[in-house]
Amino acid sequence: xxxxxxxxxxxxxxxxxxxxxxxxxxxxxxxxxxxxxxxxxxxxxxxxxxxxxxxxxxxxxxxxxxxxxxxxxxxxxxxxxxxxxxxxxxxxxxxxxxxxxxxxxxxxxxxxxxxxxxxxxxxxxxxxxxxxxxxxxxxxxxxxxxxxxxxxxxxxxxxxxxxxxxxxxxxxxxxxxxxxxxxxxxxxxxxxxxxxxxxxxxxxxxxxxxxxxxxxxxxxxxxxxxxxxxxxxxxxxxxxxxxxxxxxxxxxxxxxxxxxxxxxxxxxxxxxxxxxxxxxxxxxxxxxxxxxxxxxxxxxxxxxxxxxxxxxxxxxxxxxxxxxxxxxxxxxxxxxxxxxxxxxxxxxxxxxxxxxxxxxxxxxxxxxxxxxxxxxxxxxxxxxxxxxxxxxxxxxxxxxxxxxxxxxxxx
Amino acid sequence: xxxxxxxxxxxxxxxxxxxxxxxxxxxxxxxxxxxxxxxxxxxxxxxxxxxxxxxxxxxxxxxxxxxxxxxxxxxxxxxxxxxxxxxxxxxxxxxxxxxxxxxxxxxxxxxxxxxxxxxxxxxxxxxxxxxxxxxxxxxxxxxxxxxxxxxxxxxxxxxxxxxxxxxxxxxxxxxxxxxxxxxxxxxxxxxxxxxxxxxxxxxxxxxxxxxxxxxxxxxxxxxxxxxxxxxxxxxxxxxxxxxxxxxxxxxxxxxxxxxxxxxxxxxxxxxxxxxxxxxxxxxxxxxxxxxxxxxxxxxxxxxxxxxxxxxxxxxxxxxxxxxxxxxxxxxxxxxxxxxxxxxxxxxxxxxxxxxxxxxxxxxxxxxxxxxxxxxxxxxxxxxxxxxxxxxxxxxxxxxxxxxxxxxxxxx
Numbered sequence: 001x002x003x004x005x006x007x008x009x010x011x012x013x014x015x016x017x018x019x020x021x022x023x024x025x026x027x028x029x030x031x032x033x034x035x036x037x038x039x040x041x042x043x044x045x046x047x048x049x050x051x052x053x054x055x056x057x058x059x060x061x062x063x064x065x066x067x068x069x070x071x072x073x074x075x076x077x078x079x080x081x082x083x084x085x086x087x088x089x090x091x092x093x094x095x096x097x098x099x100x101x102x103x104x105x106x107x108x109x110x111x112x113x114x115x116x117x118x119x120x121x122x123x124x125x126x127x128x129x130x131x132x133x134x135x136x137x138x139x140x141x142x143x144x145x146x147x148x149x150x151x152x153x154x155x156x157x158x159x160x161x162x163x164x165x166x167x168x169x170x171x172x173x174x175x176x177x178x179x180x181x182x183x184x185x186x187x188x189x190x191x192x193x194x195x196x197x198x199x200x201x202x203x204x205x206x207x208x209x210x211x212x213x214x215x216x217x218x219x220x221x222x223x224x225x226x227x228x229x230x231x232x233x234x235x236x237x238x239x240x241x242x243x244x245x246x247x248x249x250x251x252x253x254x255x256x257x258x259x260x261x262x263x264x265x266x267x268x269x270x271x272x273x274x275x276x277x278x279x280x281x282x283x284x285x286x287x288x289x290x291x292x293x294x295x296x297x298x299x300x301x302x303x304x305x306x307x308x309x310x311x312x313x314x315x316x317x318x319x320x321x322x323x324x325x326x327x328x329x330x331x332x333x334x335x336x337x338x339x340x341x342x343x344x345x346x347x348x349x350x351x352x353x354x355x356x357x358x359x360x361x362x363x364x365x366x367x368x369x370x371x372x373x374x375x376x377x378x379x380x381x382x383x384x385x386x387x388x389x390x391x392x393x394x395x396x397x398x399x400x401x402x403x404x405x406x407x408x409x410x411x
Numbered sequence: 412x413x414x415x416x417x418x419x420x421x422x423x424x425x426x427x428x429x430x431x432x433x434x435x436x437x438x439x440x441x442x443x444x445x446x447x448x449x450x451x452x453x454x455x456x457x458x459x460x461x462x463x464x465x466x467x468x469x470x471x472x473x474x475x476x477x478x479x480x481x482x483x484x485x486x487x488x489x490x491x492x493x494x495x496x497x498x499x500x501x502x503x504x505x506x507x508x509x510x511x512x513x514x515x516x517x518x519x520x521x522x523x524x525x526x527x528x529x530x531x532x533x534x535x536x537x538x539x540x541x542x543x544x545x546x547x548x549x550x551x552x553x554x555x556x557x558x559x560x561x562x563x564x565x566x567x568x569x570x571x572x573x574x575x576x577x578x579x580x581x582x583x584x585x586x587x588x589x590x591x592x593x594x595x596x597x598x599x600x601x602x603x604x605x606x607x608x609x610x611x612x613x614x615x616x617x618x619x620x621x622x623x624x625x626x627x628x629x630x631x632x633x634x635x636x637x638x639x640x641x642x643x644x645x646x647x648x649x650x651x652x653x654x655x656x657x658x659x660x661x662x663x664x665x666x667x668x669x670x671x672x673x674x675x676x677x678x679x680x681x682x683x684x685x686x687x688x689x690x691x692x693x694x695x696x697x698x699x700x701x702x703x704x705x706x707x708x709x710x711x712x713x714x715x716x717x718x719x720x721x722x723x724x725x726x727x728x729x730x731x732x733x734x735x736x737x738x739x740x741x742x743x744x745x746x747x748x749x750x751x752x753x754x755x756x757x758x759x760x761x762x763x764x765x766x767x768x769x770x771x772x773x774x775x776x777x778x779x780x781x782x783x784x785x786x787x788x789x790x791x792x793x794x795x796x797x798x799x800x801x802x803x804x805x806x807x808x809x810x811x812x813x814x815x816x817x818x819x820x821x822x
Contacts, residue, residue: 089605
């Protein structure tokens with residue numbers, strides 16, 4: 001494919017992404033569901049969560065050992081009479097007699113009157129007494145109540161996506177359920193008379209529809225609930241019907257195909273009269289783009305070549321959708337190119353498919369370079385499966401030498 | 412808590428992890444399920460997948476434009492009669508008359524006889540003819556059949572965890588379903604008379620059971636199917652009954668608590684007679700560990716302090732479970748400490764909870780340092796929610812200055 005100049009009206013990638021993000025950002029204010037903590041993994045807190053109790057709930061032992069008063073062992077060696085045992089789970093409210101020891105298990109309450117714990121392995125224990133070889137400081141191996149968190153302290157901010165460590169904290173303070181945002185809901189409409197579903201026999205001129213399945217997978221992998229995936233022929237009335245169903249059910253609608261300069265551009269033909277802005281963004285692949293608000297619902301119209309669709313999703317939708325879901329930002333790196341990029345279109349950011357090269361002996365293994373995989377063509381969807389990053393070739397570059405530092409974005 | 416020397420028998424972390432990995436590695440050979448491609452996101456291919464067809468399936472146009480023979484426009488400007496239109500989805504089998512042009516849409520078949528496509532924006536088009544201003548090369552804007560993938564070419568290796576880009580490729584070649592490994596199945600048994608479920612009223616000496624919920628979340632987040640989460644009192648017969656149910660249903664069993672040096676160590680008491688090896692690993696938290704094979708099923712016994720349980724999972728189980736699920740390795744970094752670590756136990760690797768500090772103006776924002784959050788205590792489970800990494804303090808270090816480079820592992 002030849003490099004071609006961007007049209008004079010082509011918009012910069014970042015500016016167009018800014019428009020999309022502005023339309024999607026209000027989706028941060030979604031309604032909340034109450035879900036049991038064990039089912040809340042990966043959900044996003046709708047409100048700050050504060051601890052309903054002190055943790056530790058009570059003063060307890062950090063070790064299996066013997067609760068004593070430090071002053072009882074100030075002169076050592078010394079033998080102390082054994083005045084009982086407190087297992088974890090015991091109420092442990094019998095006070096420590098002066099000059100005695102009480103055996104305590106890890107997590108068991110410290111008997112009133114004791115101020116330190118001597119680990120079991122540091123003691124010679126007899127039937128009724130223990131011998132201690134050296135002095136101890138008050139507080140040793142004692143966990144004071146409230147030293148992890150106090151009643152009313154913040155456990156996690158609103159907006160936190162709940163990872164196992166948050167689930168552990170919520171469970172430890174005994175919260176049975178939490179309030180989480182419902183996920184962003186998306187609908188997908190693919191278009192094109194040439195597309196047929198997997199499992200069909202291909203007739204001449206037909207290809208399998210991958211965009212619906214691929215966009216649904218990409219949305220699902222980025223915290224979005226896909227409420228419908230539909231396919232429209234190039235007949236405007238059919239597209240319009242599917243569009244109305246989609247905007248009725250979803251917070252955001254994604255379409256693929258029908259946005260370019262052909263004679264049968266069903267998406268553009270239907271959405272432009274509804275106020276849609278269609279035009280070129282200065283990137284390759286994924287140049288032709290459309291953005292419309294239909295009944296208050298943003299409709300993002302991506303071009304139909306499979307790689308164009310996926311790259312459009314990565315560049316324009318994935319960062320904001322991840323932010324809305326409380327997911328960490330897309331990983332980015334700045335790495336040297338292993339090989340030259342011989343040609344890149346003047347005035348367009350090119351997103352090449354690339355693969356990270358990791359240090360063979362690194363520990364941890366960190367990416368040290370990136371290689372281009374597959375070609376630049378927007379139809380090379382099988383080749384894209386071998387990539388793990390997009391290589392972001394700047395708009396002004398028409399070529400890049402081997403070793404040039406480039407930005408890359410994890411797929 | 413005071414630094415304490417490791418017991419002479421304490422095993423190095425990497426050696427113990429090696430034992431666990433050797434026991435779990437055979438789980439790579441699991442049975443397979445056939446699942447529809449749209450439901451296969453995140454599943455792991457059980458076999459190599461090869462393309463059942465060429466992609467592109469047929470020679471097609473990369474642009475909306477006009478299919479011509481390059482030789483017809485060798486002398487330009489030139490006007491060519493328009494001999495028809497091929498939309499995407501048309502069979503497009505009418506040959507191009509010599510010296511003529513046929514309008515083609517992106518993805519439409521190239522008419523027999525044509526060898527290049529002139530984009531619509533480069534042509535002056537009339538009703539019945541087009542005018543072309545400059546010569547073209549054969550092959551321009553033509554996608555030849557099979558240039559993405561050929562019939563029989565590998566699309567993805569066995570073991571690949573299916574990301575959206577793989578789903579896109581599988582869909583593009585029309586595969587309706589794929590063979591994927593069933594996930595590793597795990598059972599969790601927590602122990603301890605002091606533990607009560609969320610929502611209960613705490614009586615003196617009791618705490619909420621977080622380990623079951625937290626381990627289930629950690630397993631789920633790392634590609635493991637959790638088949639059961641049960642809780643046992645310190646009564647051996649109850650633990651044994653739950654153990655038998657767990658080993659009957661799961662590929663691997665995780666227990667928490669009951670492994671240390673107290674008087675009521677139900678896990679050790681039941682498993683040691685079954686051949687379990689219980690002892691100290693040279694780490695903090697998480698020192699006391701047990702490993703048993705019961706009826707062919709590995710049983711990993713972690714200590715019961717909530718942070719000890721979670722750190723044990725991170726250090727011993729997560730790397731191999733991710734590998735078994737086809738997930739990428741745990742992210743690791745080598746970063747400078749923001750503050751000193753004043754004390755670390757001689758002879759034990761200490762895993763402190765830490766938080767990455769990212770460059771404020773980085774693009775992409777990369778971690779540039781790490782700070783310790785919460786304390787070293789194994790009970791500080793609420794504090795761990797604020798961490799995003801474990802800081803790996805080497806066994807030989809008894810302190811580290813601010814700025815020292817440390818390895819950190821993403822939680």
